[in-house]
Amino acid sequence: xxxxxxxxxxxxxxxxxxxxxxxxxxxxxxxxxxxxxxxxxxxxxxxxxxxxxxxxxxxxxxxxxxxxxxxxxxxxxxxxxxxxxxxxxxxxxxxxxxxxxxxxxxxxxxxxxxxxxxxxxxxxxxxxxxxxxxxxxxxxxxxxxxxxxxxxxxxxxxxxxxxxxxxxxxxxxxxxxxxxxxxxxxxxxxxxxxxxxxxxxxxxxxxxxxxxxxxxxxxxxxxxxxxxxxxxxxxxxxxxxxxxxxxxxxxxxxxxxxxxxxxxxxxxxxxxxxxxxxxxxxxxxxx
Amino acid sequence: xxxxxxxxxxxxxxxxxxxxxxxxxxxxxxxxxxxxxxxxxxxxxxxxxxxxxxxxxxxxxxxxxxxxxxxxxxxxxxxxxxxxxxxxxxxxxxxxxxxxxxxxxxxxxxxxxxxxxxxxxxxxxxxxxxxxxxxxxxxxxxxxxxxxxxxxxxxxxxxxxxxxxxxxxxxxxxxxxxxxxxxxxxxxxxxxxxxxxxxxxxxxxxxxxxxxxxxxxxxxxxxxxxxxxxxxxxxxxxxxxxxxxxxxxxxx
Numbered sequence: 001x002x003x004x005x006x007x008x009x010x011x012x013x014x015x016x017x018x019x020x021x022x023x024x025x026x027x028x029x030x031x032x033x034x035x036x037x038x039x040x041x042x043x044x045x046x047x048x049x050x051x052x053x054x055x056x057x058x059x060x061x062x063x064x065x066x067x068x069x070x071x072x073x074x075x076x077x078x079x080x081x082x083x084x085x086x087x088x089x090x091x092x093x094x095x096x097x098x099x100x101x102x103x104x105x106x107x108x109x110x111x112x113x114x115x116x117x118x119x120x121x122x123x124x125x126x127x128x129x130x131x132x133x134x135x136x137x138x139x140x141x142x143x144x145x146x147x148x149x150x151x152x153x154x155x156x157x158x159x160x161x162x163x164x165x166x167x168x169x170x171x172x173x174x175x176x177x178x179x180x181x182x183x184x185x186x187x188x189x190x191x192x193x194x195x196x197x198x199x200x201x202x203x204x205x206x207x208x209x210x211x212x213x214x215x216x217x218x219x220x221x222x223x224x225x226x227x228x229x230x231x232x233x234x235x236x237x238x239x240x241x242x243x244x245x246x247x248x249x250x251x252x253x254x255x256x257x258x259x260x261x262x263x264x265x266x267x268x269x270x271x272x273x274x275x276x277x278x279x280x281x282x283x284x285x286x287x
Numbered sequence: 288x289x290x291x292x293x294x295x296x297x298x299x300x301x302x303x304x305x306x307x308x309x310x311x312x313x314x315x316x317x318x319x320x321x322x323x324x325x326x327x328x329x330x331x332x333x334x335x336x337x338x339x340x341x342x343x344x345x346x347x348x349x350x351x352x353x354x355x356x357x358x359x360x361x362x363x364x365x366x367x368x369x370x371x372x373x374x375x376x377x378x379x380x381x382x383x384x385x386x387x388x389x390x391x392x393x394x395x396x397x398x399x400x401x402x403x404x405x406x407x408x409x410x411x412x413x414x415x416x417x418x419x420x421x422x423x424x425x426x427x428x429x430x431x432x433x434x435x436x437x438x439x440x441x442x443x444x445x446x447x448x449x450x451x452x453x454x455x456x457x458x459x460x461x462x463x464x465x466x467x468x469x470x471x472x473x474x475x476x477x478x479x480x481x482x483x484x485x486x487x488x489x490x491x492x493x494x495x496x497x498x499x500x501x502x503x504x505x506x507x508x509x510x511x512x513x514x515x516x517x518x519x520x521x522x523x524x525x526x527x528x529x530x531x532x533x534x535x536x537x538x539x
Contacts, residue, residue: 097346171341171344171368172339173375173447174453177368179398187385
């Protein structure tokens with residue numbers, strides 16, 4: 001009797017685990033499949049390499065792609081040094097465990113702030129307060145703030161996973177703290193940094209809320225020539241607007257096409273981080 | 288009479304709840320090899336780690352007392368990385384960094400002096416020869432260090448330490464996990480280095496201490512805190528030990 005109850009529990013648990021996995025995979029596959037099926041037909045060289053016309057109903061998405069790339073690169077340039085600084089602060093410069101936990105809590109909390117709040121904050125600080133108007137730089141700063149916690153925590157946790165022997169041996173050989181950082185911590189945590197960064201960029205590229213009031217417009221922007229009052233077009237905002245025009249079949253078609261390109265970009269960022277993550281696992285095993 | 292290079296006075300290492308080492312005092316002369324023996328958990332490794340200030344950086348450990356290096360207290364005299372350039376340490380478990388054998392040999396020294404290709408090659412060869420590893424790796428210096436056996440890795444770590452050229456070597460059971468061949472090679476290195484370096488060797492192998500040492504220190508933690516119970520020449524230590532703990536330890 002006891003054995004049969006145990007077998008029943010075992011089977012129930014195994015079934016639950018598999019169903020959970022299937023539900024998650026099913027949602028992902030359905031979303032990706034739908035966007036690919038609907039969007040792939042809209043994508044052509046002309047769609048990718050020409051500017052939009054008639055409010056996006058015809059033409060392509062060249063400047064939306066360019067704007068998204070500009071925002072992503074700006075985000076990258078801002079988040080890169082700051083994430084290193086925060087991660088080093090947490091992993092190296094703060095010896096006190098309580099302070100480290102406090103910083104981690106702060107970063108996790110920051111990571112949980114809804115993206116629209118970043119948008120509102122940026123609108124009042126940069127657009128209104130500093131008088132920048134809508135600017136690609138504001139968008140980059142806000143997206144960097146948004147992904148900073150994830151990138152910094154990923155990096156810092158990567159540093160924490162570095163074998164303690166590496167650090168102790170380097171110290172025993174007389175390396176100073178900065179030499180230790182450059183010779184051991186930076187190269188050994190590079191993989192986790194890149195994976196965190198590329199995952200963060202994937203998220204940033206797909207965000208609408210932080211840039212909608214601060215950095216992007218629907219039409220009338222090209223490649224920015226300055227900082228203030230120089231918005232860009234972006235794919236997420238473009239999709240948002242075309243979706244509102246979806247009663248027109250061509251607008252809907254272009255929305256699906258834009259969504260497909262955006263997903264391809266995010267997928268590329270996710271794919272690009274894989275070798276770094278795999279390298280990290282290999283090194284951890286070799287150590 | 289040789290010069291005293293390191294003078295340890297009333298050194299104490301403790302946690303919040305107990306003293307690991309209490310009132311340890313001894314001296315190390317130049318070109319002298321002192322072995323530190325004693326039961327597991329008596330604080331031998333902690334002693335070594337205190338002598339190059341690694342213990343003081345370990346969360347939860349507090350170090351007090353004086354360690355005079357050339358007459359200057361290491362806890363206040365100088366920057367810690369400069370101290371460790373002169374008081375280097377080799378650990379029980381070999382730790383090689385990702386990358387080639389050559390990169391590993393030069394890992395420490397490249398941070399202390401500017402190296403051109405010739406100097407780097409000279410230092411690498413000299414250090415690997417001293418560590419008795421050169422003949423085994425001279426044709427594969429650019430191969431990954433991970434490919435080496437455990438014994439070779441430990442000798443590589445030794446070569447890496449020797450490349451920095453510290454005046455004092457702190458060796459924490461460097462042959463504990465090694466095969467007899469690698470143990471013999473490291474002992475050969477130590478015999479050759481005795482004339483030019485001051486060495487403190489923590490070992491569990493009494494035969495090794497007898498073979499290599501000028502002096503032997505016995506640490507006992509019978510009371511819960513590691514203290515020195517015997518400090519004498521190797522001959523005295525093994526032939527005529529005075530402390531009861533030493534006599535018991537030698538019989539065990």
